[in-house]
Amino acid sequence: AQTVTQSQPEMSVQEAETVTLSCTYDTSENNYYLFWYKQPPSRQMILVIRQEAYKQQNATENRFSVNFQKAAKSFSLKISDSQLGDTAMYFCAFMIRSTSYGKLTFGQGTILTVHP
């Protein structure tokens, strides 16, 4: 079975500081994609960043970057220069290519609070 584990139910950070959210996953497949989504209190789920498992280079998107360790099945998200608008629930997810159409497997989420 495919699983995603986010071991930090809640985290907090001061504005302008850096925070790292952890995620580990388990799959026997080799061709998959990893995602981080954020869900602010308004409830609209928004893509933060995406990583193709076949790429060794870590994905970056402005203040957001990942540390992808394929052998360890780890996919952490680093948020630099945290802003109040980053306050949200963050979900780690993955999707298997070509065999599991349209199915994202999500972790339980990490609530991130950015304090002024």
Add this chain to the structure above:
Amino acid sequence: KAGVTQTPRYLIKTRGQQVTLSCSPISGHRSVSWYQQTPGQGLQFLFEYFSETQRNKGNFPGRFSGRQFSNSRSEMNVSTLELGDSALYLCASSLDGDADTQYFGPGTRLTVL
């Protein structure tokens, strides 16, 4: 481009009733996935439709069903509602559903009394 839209945004039903939720994907997207979000179980995949065909299905009872129309709009139906069906139902669309990015709608909050 307009985003994914879901209607209605809120619903209150009683046990035993049935409900239909609607999802309009981003223009050009042919894959629509549905998820159930609850505090206890988190986000769980219900099913995915592509070109009016269900390609993938999660572990939900047969009371949960869906369909997709030729314009890629999708509906999901829950029959014989139970209290445990109270949840936020999210719809997501993508180009072809094969590991491409999913874009989510705002969700429909269903409360079963």
